Amino acid sequence: MDEHLIATINKLQDALAPLGGGSQSPVDLPQITVVGSQSSGKSSVLENIVGRDFLPRGSGIVTRRPLVLQLINRRVKKDTKNAHEELLDLNVGFDQKAGQSEDNVEEWGEFLHLPGKKFYNFDQLRQEIVNETEKVTGKNAGISPVPINLRIYSPHVLTLTLVDLPGLTKVPVGDQPADIESQIKNMIMQYISRPNAIILAVNAANADLANSDGLKLAREVDPEGTKTIGVLTKIDLMDDGTDVVDILSGRIIPLRYGYVPVINRGQKDIESNKTIRDALRDEKKFFESHSSYSSNASYCGTPYLAKKLNSILLHHIRQTLPEIKNKIELSLKKYQAELLNLGPETLDSPNSIVLSMITDFSKEYTGILDGEAKELSSQELSGGARISFVFHEIFKSGVYALDPFDQIKDSDIRTIMYNSSGAAPSLFVGTEAFEVLVKQQIQRFEDPSLRLVGLIFDELVRILREIISQTKYARYPGLREAISNYFIQYLKERVIPANEFVVDIIKAEQTYINTAHPDLLKGSQAMSMVEEKLHPKQLDPKTGKQLPQPIPTGGEKGSNGIFGGFFSSKNKKKLTALESPPSVLKATGQMTERETLETEVIKLLIDSYFSIVKRTVADLIPKAVMLKLIVKSKNDIQKILLEKLYGNQDIDDLTKENDITIQRRKECHNMVKILKHASEIVSSV
Numbered sequence: 001m002d003e004h005l006i007a008t009i010n011k012l013q014d015a016l017a018p019l020g021g022g023s024q025s026p027v028d029l030p031q032i033t034v035v036g037s038q039s040s041g042k043s044s045v046l047e048n049i050v051g052r053d054f055l056p057r058g059s060g061i062v063t064r065r066p067l068v069l070q071l072i073n074r075r076v077k078k079d080t081k082n083a084h085e086e087l088l089d090l091n092v093g094f095d096q097k098a099g100q101s102e103d104n105v106e107e108w109g110e111f112l113h114l115p116g117k118k119f120y121n122f123d124q125l126r127q128e129i130v131n132e133t134e135k136v137t138g139k140n141a142g143i144s145p146v147p148i149n150l151r152i153y154s155p156h157v158l159t160l161t162l163v164d165l166p167g168l169t170k171v172p173v174g175d176q177p178a179d180i181e182s183q184i185k186n187m188i189m190q191y192i193s194r195p196n197a198i199i200l201a202v203n204a205a206n207a208d209l210a211n212s213d214g215l216k217l218a219r220e221v222d223p224e225g226t227k228t229i230g231v232l233t234k235i236d237l238m239d240d241g242t243d244v245v246d247i248l249s250g251r252i253i254p255l256r257y258g259y260v261p262v263i264n265r266g267q268k269d270i271e272s273n274k275t276i277r278d279a280l281r282d283e284k285k286f287f288e289s290h291s292s293y294s295s296n297a298s299y300c301g302t303p304y305l306a307k308k309l310n311s312i313l314l315h316h317i318r319q320t321l322p323e324i325k326n327k328i329e330l331s332l333k334k335y336q337a338e339l340l341n342l343g344p345e346t347l348d349s350p351n352s353i354v355l356s357m358i359t360d361f362s363k364e365y366t367g368i369l370d371g372e373a374k375e376l377s378s379q380e381l382s383g384g385a386r387i388s389f390v391f392h393e394i395f396k397s398g399v400y401a402l403d404p405f406d407q408i409k410d411s412d413i414r415t416i417m418y419n420s421s422g423a424a425p426s427l428f429v430g431t432e433a434f435e436v437l438v439k440q441q442i443q444r445f446e447d448p449s450l451r452l453v454g455l456i457f458d459e460l461v462r463i464l465r466e467i468i469s470q471t472k473y474a475r476y477p478g479l480r481e482a483i484s485n486y487f488i489q490y491l492k493e494r495v496i497p498a499n500e501f502v503v504d505i506i507k508a509e510q511t512y513i514n515t516a517h518p519d520l521l522k523g524s525q526a527m528s529m530v531e532e533k534l535h536p537k538q539l540d541p542k543t544g545k546q547l548p549q550p551i552p553t554g555g556e557k558g559s560n561g562i563f564g565g566f567f568s569s570k571n572k573k574k575l576t577a578l579e580s581p582p583s584v585l586k587a588t589g590q591m592t593e594r595e596t597l598e599t600e601v602i603k604l605l606i607d608s609y610f611s612i613v614k615r616t617v618a619d620l621i622p623k624a625v626m627l628k629l630i631v632k633s634k635n636d637i638q639k640i641l642l643e644k645l646y647g648n649q650d651i652d653d654l655t656k657e658n659d660i661t662i663q664r665r666k667e668c669h670n671m672v673k674i675l676k677h678a679s680e681i682v683s684s685v
């Protein structure tokens with residue numbers, strides 16, 4: 001069961017390897033990552049765990065690309081034994097079975113970059129690591145974060161995933177860049193900062209633990225020390241009389257998983273071709289006979305480290321498996337949804353593509369206008385809501401802001417009053433003067449109304465853009481373009497009758513001034529309001545009754561009847577000589593009370609009528625735009641687009657699929673395949 005778990009993770013790792021394993025991989029698998037200073041013995045530790053010589057080792061920077069190493073235990077079928085016995089067997093395996101025979105059919109390595117090629121010879125395996133490293137980094141000490149993936153199948157290994165990384169180095173040598181230290185640090189961080197990383201912090205026992213690069217980095221991502229295991233190498237090189245007992249007991253820098261002391265082969269051992277088997281035997285002997293370690297010798301050495309790693313890994317996998325499952329399912333769903341969105345690969349006939357895109361487009365267009373958009377945004381108004389805003393906020397306030405009296409002056413009223421009464425001075429305020437002025441002012445509604453048509457046109461184009469910017473329309477760029485062009489062209493054509501209609505409505509308002517409108521101020525009402533204003537009622541202090549009002553007449557002192565004040569005294573003088581009148585004749589001079597009264601009455605009536613028209617315009621023009629532009633386009637759009645596009649002679653070009661879509665669909669198909677496979681693997685647990 002345990003082996004099965006780790007094997008599952010390894011299978012997953014393989015299944016997901018095409019995704020690059022990096023941050024874009026949906027699954028972050030538990031891995032044991034080796035960190036430490038250069039030459040602290042990282043590669044040696046790994047090699048001992050595997051039980052075979054296969055890693056490039058030595059002084060200087062040897063490991064220059066991450067090596068992702070999957071150890072896969074392949075046991076020859078045996079009678080059923082319990083897990084404990086099997087582990088004992090494995091330990092025996094390190095001691096007795098790990099031979100150095102050239103072509104061992106039981107054990108082989110396989111690289112991800114050379115699929116199917118089995119390396120039975122571990123010297124060749126090492127050579128391939130060196131070649132593959134140099135292929136990317138060159139020969140001269142360069143480094144690269146691109147990992148080499150290697151699997152080793154063997155009955156003598158525990159199933160584990162390990163990552164060997166370049167050691168930390170401070171001074172650049174060879175082809176190394178000036179920032180080699182930070183480059184390596186970043187590379188290490190990439191691996192150990194993953195939530196599922198288990199950190200193997202390697203420190204040479206003859207170096208100060210407090211200065212351990214490995215532990216320092218591990219601390220950064222694991223301050224509690226809960227996923228870091230310490231390895232102390234080169235115990236054999238310690239000065240006589242010194243040991244690491246204090247460290248092991250956790251008194252120096254405590255780690256939850258503690259420290260394991262090990263002894264790897266030294267440079268001399270390597271040169272003399274000392275076998276791992278001999279090395280493991282010597283290591284065992286060393287700890288068993290050393291006075292500091294003998295009492296706890298079973299907690300020292302490489303086999304113990306391997307067992308410990310295995311159980312830590314199992315523990316982590318058990319903890320993270322549900323989350324991994326979840327993530328796989330989630331990203332599977334995500335890619336399946338995207339595939340669906342991209343549309344099926346089997347291409348329909350061009351005409352049916354056109355038909356379905358136009359149908360979709362028209363549906364969405366009407367939907368947005370009717371406020372049925374699927375993804376209603378809470379951030380901003382869209383579609384129908386924006387149009388409503390334009391109607392009720394922008395247009396209405398524009399219309400209501402119109403004030404007739406910022407253009408009409410009292411003197412103009414007087415002039416028009418005289419002009420409209422013609423040659424025969426009328427006895428009282430004529431409706432003509434009022435009508436002339438009101439008509440002039442009604443004209444002013446035309447501008448904002450035409451502007452409204454323009455604004456709504458913009459909004460409809462905006463809706464169009466919103467719709468076609470969706471990914472599904474990107475599939476046929478030609479068709480999308482054509483829909484967009486024809487739609488805008490159609491809208492432009494519709495703007496003309498909409499404008500005409502709007503202009504007609506304003507014209508109609510101008511053409512007939514309905515003085516019988518029930519909301520219009522009555523002439524008599526206006527009159528008494530003005531009189532009240534000009535002559536506030538006075539009460540008799542004795543009786544409390546109203547004093548009689550002086551009645552305005554045309555024949556007051558200093559007034560010339562209805563022409564009173566019309567001509568200045570200068571004009572009057574000239575008149576006596578019967579000169580021809582000045583070319584520009586204006587009503588000037590002090591207004592008589594009667595004139596003031598009439599002017600004020602007309603102003604009140606204009607104001608009252610103008611308000612009525614305001615209300616009508618604010619109400620009616622949006623309705624007109626609705627009819628002529630919005631609803632019209634909603635009803636027409638599908639028909640118009642089909643007319644233009646269905647059976648169009650360029651239909652083959654229009655329905656050519658976007659390269660990006662084709663590419664993306666392939667990627668998604670691939671991802672779905674990989675993730676489905678991964679999902680099957682996980683659900684087998």
Ligand code: GDP
Nearest residue numbers: 039040041042043044057058234263264266267
């Ligand atoms: P890495 O750079 O951390 O991968 O270190 P290597 O595994 O390449 O080892 C660096 C050097 O230290 C090599 O020459 C090893 O033989 C030597 N070495 C590693 N571990 C030990 C050990 O436990 N004892 C002795 N004597 N030498 C060791």
Ligand code: MG
Nearest residue numbers: 042043062063
């Ligand atoms: Mg190394």
